[in-house]
Amino acid sequence: MKALREFVDKQKPHFEKGGRFEKLQSTFDAFETFLFVPNKVTTSGAHIRDAIDMKRTMIIVVLALIPPLLFGIWNVGYQHFLSHGMTPDFWPMIGFGLLKVLPIIIVSYVTGLAIEFAFAQARGHEVNEGFLVSGMLIPLVMPPDVPLWMVAIATAFAVIIGKEVFGGTGMNILNPALTARAFLFFAYPSEMSGDNVWIAEKADAYSGATPLGNLLVFDVDKLPTDWSMFLGTIPGSIGETSTIAILIGALVLVATGIGSFRIMASVVAGGLVMGLLFNLWGANEYMNIPAYQHLIMGGFAFGTVYMATDPVSAAQTNRGKLFYGFLIGFVAVLIRVFNPAYPEGMMLAILLMNVFAPLIDHYVIQSNVKKRLKRAKAVAA
Amino acid sequence: MKVDMSTVTKIKKGLDIKLIGEAEKTIKDLVTDQFAIKPTDFIGVFPKILVKEGDTVKAGTPIFIDKYRDNIVFTSQVSGTIKEIKRGAKRVLLEIRIEADGKDEAIDFKAEDPKTLNRDKVIQKLLDSGIWPFIRQRPYSVIANPADIPKAIFISTFDTAPLAPDNDLIVHGHGNIFQLGLDALSQLTKGKIHLNIDANATHSKVFTNSKGVQINQFSGPHPAGNVGVQINKIDPLNKGEVIWYLYPQDVLTIGRLFATGKYDATRVLALTGSEVLHPAYYKTKVGAAIEPLVKGNVSDTEKRIISGNVLTGTKIELDGYIGFYHSQVTIIPEGNYYELFGWALPGFNKFSISRTFPTFLFKNKRFRLDTNYHGGERALVMTGQYEKVFPFDIYPMQLLKAIMVEDIDLMENLGIYEVDEEDFALCEVIDTSKTNIQEIVRKGLNLMRKEMS
Numbered sequence: 151m152k153a154l155r156e157f158v159d160k161q162k163p164h165f166e167k168g169g170r171f172e173k174l175q176s177t178f179d180a181f182e183t184f185l186f187v188p189n190k191v192t193t194s195g196a197h198i199r200d201a202i203d204m205k206r207t208m209i210i211v212v213l214a215l216i217p218p219l220l221f222g223i224w225n226v227g228y229q230h231f232l233s234h235g236m237t238p239d240f241w242p243m244i245g246f247g248l249l250k251v252l253p254i255i256i257v258s259y260v261t262g263l264a265i266e267f268a269f270a271q272a273r274g275h276e277v278n279e280g281f282l283v284s285g286m287l288i289p290l291v292m293p294p295d296v297p298l299w300m301v302a303i304a305t306a307f308a309v310i311i312g313k314e315v316f317g318g319t320g321m322n323i324l325n326p327a328l329t330a331r332a333f334l335f336f337a338y339p340s341e342m343s344g345d346n347v348w349i350a351e352k353a354d355a356y357s358g359a360t361p362l363g364n365l366l367v368f369d370v371d372k373l374p375t376d377w378s379m380f381l382g383t384i385p386g387s388i389g390e391t392s393t394i395a396i397l398i399g400a401l402v403l404v405a406t407g408i409g410s411f412r413i414m415a416s417v418v419a420g421g422l423v424m425g426l427l428f429n430l431w432g433a434n435e436y437m438n439i440p441a442y443q444h445l446i447m448g449g450f451a452f453g454t455v456y457m458a459t460d461p462v463s464a465a466q467t468n469r470g471k472l473f474y475g476f477l478i479g480f481v482a483v484l485i486r487v488f489n490p491a492y493p494e495g496m497m498l499a500i501l502l503m504n505v506f507a508p509l510i511d512h513y514v515i516q517s518n519v520k521k522r523l524k525r526a527k528a529v530a531a
Numbered sequence: 532m533k534v535d536m537s538t539v540t541k542i543k544k545g546l547d548i549k550l551i552g553e554a555e556k557t558i559k560d561l562v563t564d565q566f567a568i569k570p571t572d573f574i575g576v577f578p579k580i581l582v583k584e585g586d587t588v589k590a591g592t593p594i595f596i597d598k599y600r601d602n603i604v605f606t607s608q609v610s611g612t613i614k615e616i617k618r619g620a621k622r623v624l625l626e627i628r629i630e631a632d633g634k635d636e637a638i639d640f641k642a643e644d645p646k647t648l649n650r651d652k653v654i655q656k657l658l659d660s661g662i663w664p665f666i667r668q669r670p671y672s673v674i675a676n677p678a679d680i681p682k683a684i685f686i687s688t689f690d691t692a693p694l695a696p697d698n699d700l701i702v703h704g705h706g707n708i709f710q711l712g713l714d715a716l717s718q719l720t721k722g723k724i725h726l727n728i729d730a731n732a733t734h735s736k737v738f739t740n741s742k743g744v745q746i747n748q749f750s751g752p753h754p755a756g757n758v759g760v761q762i763n764k765i766d767p768l769n770k771g772e773v774i775w776y777l778y779p780q781d782v783l784t785i786g787r788l789f790a791t792g793k794y795d796a797t798r799v800l801a802l803t804g805s806e807v808l809h810p811a812y813y814k815t816k817v818g819a820a821i822e823p824l825v826k827g828n829v830s831d832t833e834k835r836i837i838s839g840n841v842l843t844g845t846k847i848e849l850d851g852y853i854g855f856y857h858s859q860v861t862i863i864p865e866g867n868y869y870e871l872f873g874w875a876l877p878g879f880n881k882f883s884i885s886r887t888f889p890t891f892l893f894k895n896k897r898f899r900l901d902t903n904y905h906g907g908e909r910a911l912v913m914t915g916q917y918e919k920v921f922p923f924d925i926y927p928m929q930l931l932k933a934i935m936v937e938d939i940d941l942m943e944n945l946g947i948y949e950v951d952e953e954d955f956a957l958c959e960v961i962d963t964s965k966t967n968i969q970e971i972v973r974k975g976l977n978l979m980r981k982e983m984s
Contacts, residue, residue, distance in 0.1 A: 151871045154871070155869055155871075179907075183907055185871060185872065186869040186870060186871055186872075186873070187869065187870040187873030187874055187903070187905060187906060188869065188904065188906075188907060189866070189867045189868050189869050189903070190867075190903070190904045190907075191835075191865055191866050191867050191901075191902040191903055191904065192866075192902045192903075192904060193846070194967055194969065194970050195843075195952070195956070195959050195967050195968065195969035195970055196841065196842050196843070196956050196957075196959045196960045196969065197835060197837055197841045197842075197844065197846070197861075197863065197902050198548070198841045198842075198863070198882075198900040198901070198902065198960060199903070199904050199905050199906075199959075199960055199962075199965065200882065200883050200884060200885065200905065200960055200961045200962070200963075201878060201881035201882055201883045201888055201905045202883045202884075202885045202887055202888075202905070202906070202961075202963050203874055203904075203905055203906020203907065203909075203963060203965065204906065204907070204909040204912065204963055204964065205874035205875075205906065206874045206875075206885075206887050206906070207885075207887070207912075207913065207963055209874065209875060210887050276907055276908075276909070278909060278910060279909070280912065318910065319909070319910045319912060320909075320910025320911050320912045320964075321910070405886065406885065406886045406887045407885050407886045407887070408885070408887065410914075410915060412915075461912055461913050461914045461915075462912055464914070466914040466915075466928060466929075467914075467926060467929075468915055468918055471915070511929075515926055515929055515945070518924065518925070518926060518945070518946075519944040519945065521924070522769075522944065522946055523944070525767065525769060526769035526770055526771075529769050529772070530769075
């Protein structure tokens with residue numbers, strides 16, 4: 151450790167003002183703080199500080215993404231071989247999955263981090279850790295057969311248009327990972343929907359429809375069992391299929407206090423309420439599916455746990471979070487059942503509520519302001 | 532007045548940070564002849580110096596006045612000579628160092644029963660003696676304006692900050708003087724004097740038997756002892772209103788003025804922190820030098836000496852002096868070290884409210900915390916964190932952002948008058964983004980004060 155520190159200390163002057171590589175200061179800082187928590191001490195205000203920092207926060211989220219990632223890798227292989235009527239051992243499935251998924255992850259991280267570093271450098275500030283999470287979220291919401299160049303374009307779009315134009319981390323309005331997904335959805339609709347994209351290198355004869363795809367044409371009979379949807383042995387985006395793997399991630403987020411349980415619970419409540427309302431209405435077969443099935447199909451669980459909870463694009467007040475979450479679940483199911491153009495409503499519901507989150511907060515805060523003004527008036531009277 | 536045992540205001544949001552180095556409950560005498568008065572202790576005061584080096588002073592001799600409120604006088608706490616007038620960059624007045632002569636000579640402001648005096652007389656006596664600056668006001672936490680009539684006076688008798696001194700111990704045996712101080716204060720307001728006690732920890736009869744005051748009980752974690760929280764729960768401040776506040780030792784100082792006619796700046800302070808070998812209480816005077824206090828009683832590590840507590844105190848050097856408003860000194864290790872992969876390792880000794888470190892499993896663990904930031908400053912990303920330790924009916928993050936963009940109306944609407952930087956100290960401690968929140972809040976308060984005057 152000491153030798154490493156000495157090495158870093160020796161290089162440091164080159165990257166500081168007046169050094170040979172002063173233009174790469176942010177890059178150096180990113181690597182240095184990756185290795186070492188800085189020696190900076192407090193000078194004003196509280197003399198002691200909590201041990202948590204942005205790196206710790208983000209690494210916990212990445213950790214929580216590991217279960218759906220691992221399951222996704224296996225499932226990509228499993229679905230592939232299943233479509234060809236084969237049932238190989240565990241490792242070949244993992245092998246195939248890795249071959250498909252790893253390149254997507256690498257492309258996402260390399261593209262995103264390169265842009266992040268460039269912006270940090272140009273603005274002369276530190277590299278924010280947010281992309282450690284976005285860079286993992288993006289591959290997990292991609293169909294397994296997505297071309298790598300699309301991943302690169304979508305990632306670039308998400309980082310630049312979704313985040314940096316608003317001023318960078320903490321300033322963005324939309325969830326960056328979902329921005330990437332939405333970009334592809336609207337820019338390359340044929341590659342991003344239909345029955346052919348959800349299984350990697352699928353055999354042509356095999357159906358490959360997702361549960362939501364089945365429901366869109368009211369094929370309720372073709373719906374997989376609840377158990378396989380909960381387990382995740384169904385076609386779909388890489389990380390979204392397994393509700394149970396996502397629940398493990400949710401447990402990590404809630405136990406550490408990093409993810410907002412308030413939001414997760416209210417999204418689920420919103421989805422269930424809308425599902426039950428449709429049950430009451432019962433105009434078609436889609437409306438009649440049990441409300442809980444909405445939670446284990448498509449991207450509902452993944453969106454609830456990892457996307458809706460993004461603190462920057464979510465509502466920021468505690469009360470606002472309840473409304474925000476509830477409306478996401480509510481609108482997601484609404485879009486699913488009502489809009490034939492969009493089999494999956496979760497992505498659009500979250501993006502929509504991202505846009506409305508500041509408005510929700512505004513009303514919550516105004517009620518506090520009004521209370522204060524009323525109190526002052528009562529005293530003055 | 533009777534204590535209403537049935538109503539306890541329960542503070543639920545907050546955090547007790549358990550540190551190593553609590554003061555043993557014995558009071559020793561601190562022998563020193565070095566004192567100072569530091570104009571930087573007084574927010575918004577522009578000092579105009581009245582003495583020069585070599586002058587002889589008594590306890591109560593004016594040292595400087597506030598240029599813009601020249602009836603507010605700052606006087607010497609001891610008798611002796613002006614040893615040094617220390618100035619900093621741009622000739623800012625930093626310290627007026629006074630060497631005590633041990634004669635304890637004091638100006639006689641006349642012993643009087645405050646009940647026989649009217650409001651103006653009481654105020655004049657407090658102003659002349661230099662005791663007035665102990666009385667501060669909300670909003671802004673500046674020295675009270677004698678021309679104001681406050682709607683109430685708040686006295687917090689308990690301190691919930693880490694390793695805070697025990698006021699029960701400090702006031703023990705001084706019941707009559709304390710009551711005399713309260714009697715003087717009761718002349719200053721038409722409203723109530725709120726004497727706030729800890730429902731579980733305050734046992735001193737000095738507090739519970741006080742007369743002419745309303746005793747309010749509080750329970751819960753820090754910042755339950757903050758006067759700002761107490762005001763918010765008992766009698767919230769509205770725009771245009773003023774509340775005055777002070778602390779038990781200040782009431783004793785006022786009591787002694789009326790009992791003896793002298794400015795007796797005696798102070799008991801707690802010497803605390805993990806780097807103190809024998810933490811204990813010391814009896815000295817306001818503004819004592821730190822060196823004799825810590826000499827031979829601290830560890831060999833590189834240390835941070837804090838006048839006050841770890842949340843709100845001021846960093847002082849070994850040749851520095853204890854602050855005017857402080858009854859505590861805390862000494863903790865400096866944190867200027869690098870930590871390899873510190874953010875990724877489990878961290879079995881790390882303090883965090885977040886449950887991302889295993890230490891959250893050990894609720895009663897006491898920590899030896901240092902001054903390291905434990906990370907770099909980042910954008911405000913996480914939400915809902917401050918709310919866990921901020922027991923006001925105020926949106927802390929939104930208020931903070933209103934201050935950052937200097938939106939006066941929004942700051943006012945979001946409740947800036949009701950808070951002080953100390954109320955945000957815990958938010959600052961637990962903040963993932965490592966923002967210096969107290970500094971921002973102070974800027975906001977100063978801006979509001981400027982706008983409103």
